[in-house]
Amino acid sequence: xxxxxxxxxxxxxxxxxxxxxxxxxxxxxxxxxxxxxxxxxxxxxxxxxxxxxxxxxxxxxxxxxxxxxxxxxxxxxxxxxxxxxxxxxxxxxxxxxxxxxxxxxxxxxxxxxxxxxxxxxxxxxxxxxxxxxxxxxxxxxxxxxxxxxxxxxxxxxxxxxxxxxxxxxxxxxxxxxxxxxxxxxxxxxxxxxxxxxxxxxxxxxxxxxxxxxxxxxxxxxxxxxxxxxxxxxxxxxxxxxxxxxxxxxxxxxxxxxxxxxxxxxxxxxxxxxxxxxxxxxxxxxxxxxxxxxxxxxxxxxxxxxxxxxxxxxxxxxxxxxxxxxxxxxxxxxxxxxxxxxxxxxxxxxxxxxxxxxxxxxxxxxxxxxxxxxxxxxxxxxx
Numbered sequence: 001x002x003x004x005x006x007x008x009x010x011x012x013x014x015x016x017x018x019x020x021x022x023x024x025x026x027x028x029x030x031x032x033x034x035x036x037x038x039x040x041x042x043x044x045x046x047x048x049x050x051x052x053x054x055x056x057x058x059x060x061x062x063x064x065x066x067x068x069x070x071x072x073x074x075x076x077x078x079x080x081x082x083x084x085x086x087x088x089x090x091x092x093x094x095x096x097x098x099x100x101x102x103x104x105x106x107x108x109x110x111x112x113x114x115x116x117x118x119x120x121x122x123x124x125x126x127x128x129x130x131x132x133x134x135x136x137x138x139x140x141x142x143x144x145x146x147x148x149x150x151x152x153x154x155x156x157x158x159x160x161x162x163x164x165x166x167x168x169x170x171x172x173x174x175x176x177x178x179x180x181x182x183x184x185x186x187x188x189x190x191x192x193x194x195x196x197x198x199x200x201x202x203x204x205x206x207x208x209x210x211x212x213x214x215x216x217x218x219x220x221x222x223x224x225x226x227x228x229x230x231x232x233x234x235x236x237x238x239x240x241x242x243x244x245x246x247x248x249x250x251x252x253x254x255x256x257x258x259x260x261x262x263x264x265x266x267x268x269x270x271x272x273x274x275x276x277x278x279x280x281x282x283x284x285x286x287x288x289x290x291x292x293x294x295x296x297x298x299x300x301x302x303x304x305x306x307x308x309x310x311x312x313x314x315x316x317x318x319x320x321x322x323x324x325x326x327x328x329x330x331x332x333x334x335x336x337x338x339x340x341x342x343x344x345x346x347x348x349x350x351x352x353x354x355x356x357x358x359x360x361x362x363x364x365x366x367x368x369x370x371x372x373x374x375x376x377x378x379x380x381x382x
Contacts, residue, residue, distance in 0.1 A: 012040050013066045031359050041066070056318050056329050057111075057274045057376060064110050086110045089266035091305075094176060095167075098256040101180035106265065111272035111376075116155070116288050117163035156293035157377070160275065161303055167259035176258035264304040271300070271312050273377040277320060287323050294377055296370060312379035319372040330357045332369040 016037040023032050042049045045062050064082050071080035093104045170176045277288045294317075300310040316333045335352040355364040 012070075013037075013044075013063065014070055016040050017063070017067065053327060055278075056320070057113075060272075060376070061110065082110070083108075084268075085270045086268050086272065088112075088264070088268045088271070091263045091265045093261045093263060094170075094258055095261075096176060096178045096181060096256050096258045098258075099178065099181045099184060101178065111274050112161075112164065113274045113276055114157075114160040114164045115276050116290050116292060117159060155290060157273065157295065157298065160273075160292060165262055165264070165303060167261040169257070170260055171257040175255035176260075178254060178256045178258065181254050181256050264300070265306070267300060267304055267310060267381070269381045270315075271379045271381070273379070275375055275377075277375055278324070285324055287320075287327075289373065292374060294370065294374055296366065297382075298379065309382070311382045313382050314370075314377065315380045316378040317369060317372060317374050318376035320375040321373060328357070329375075330355065330372075332356070332364065332372065334369070 020032065020034055020037055038048070041059070041062060044066060048054055048059065048062075064086060068080050068082040071082065072078055088109050090107045090109055091104050092107055093102060095102050273294075275288075275292060278285055279288060294314070297311060297313050300312060301308070304310055314334065316331060319330050319332070321328050321330070333354050333356065335354060351366065353364050353366055353369040355362055355368070
């Protein structure tokens with residue numbers, strides 16, 4: 001934050017946000033207008049122009065992404081105050097239920113978009129038995145403690161977190177293309193290849209090599225997986241396959257049932273939750289008005305793979321009232337204990353909540369702040 005205070009060449013978004021924060025904390029004004037900041041946002045993202053209803057989560061993401069981009073350019077580093085305060089890290093893990101091979105990638109996040117879980121995932125009736133079998137396999141390899149798995153009957157923030165980290169079953173038409181299963185399959189003997197000829201023909205492409213039987217075709221495919229630098233006539237190169245839209249030039253791996261799961265690897269000082277209250281249906285977009293309870297403090301140690309103190313305290317909420325056609329956002333903010341010199345201006349241990357709705361604001365109770373139809377939640381690490 002020192003860079004923001006001292007630098008005269010801030011980006012337009014960063015400068016406008018800084019001015020708004022300075023006005024809020026240092027100037028004796030009852031009402032503050034963010035019109036300069038909003039005009040800069042509307043210039044960069046045209047969807048925010050005019051007086052139409054917009055999504056507060058989308059606005060937050062545009063603001064943070066925009067400031068982060070400006071700061072990276074200005075400071076010539078990826079370490080900005082946005083990433084320092086808001087950025088955490090997820091690990092996306094895919095586990096093949098056929099061979100057990102595990103692949104994972106790290107994904108940064110500025111907020112966690114949590115589903116509001118249904119009682120039971122929607123599965124076609126004819127697929128239910130297979131789903132139940134794969135779900136049992138998934139439960140056996142789930143690394144999370146039993147206490148945080150999605151079995152809660154109360155619809156609250158921990159239940160939504162459990163649903164977010166719950167393994168997703170990939171099967172049927174949504175099966176996982178497993179390179180390890182394909183390698184093992186292609187490395188088998190000729191009798192096995194002949195037995196599985198139909199499966200190969202169903203899952204492999206036409207290699208554009210005429211009049212070849214199953215064994216040469218499999219051999220060619222195996223060579224491409226192993227990056228063998230030998231290319232038969234008319235066989236597309238890797239670059240040609242990647243740049244082609246023709247199905248006949250895209251290699252396909254064997255599809256196998258698998259699980260996909262998000263695990264938390266790193267949590268930021270400011271942990272932001274977003275509830276997925278708007279979903280697409282056959283009739284358009286509808287709002288999920290289900291009440292989700294959320295606590296004043298939450299211990300995240302059961303959700304993250306690293307030991308330590310992962311206790312967070314709620315600092316602010318954004319609520320959405322109304323529906324798709326017309327709605328309204330309000331915010332509730334918890335006032336910090338402030339000091340003048342070494343003397344606290346508020347009684348120690350007393351939190352004060354304030355309610356904001358456009359230009360109207362007043363002090364409110366913690367009960368009211370924790371009882372709203374939350375859309376965004378902001379927690380601070382203790």
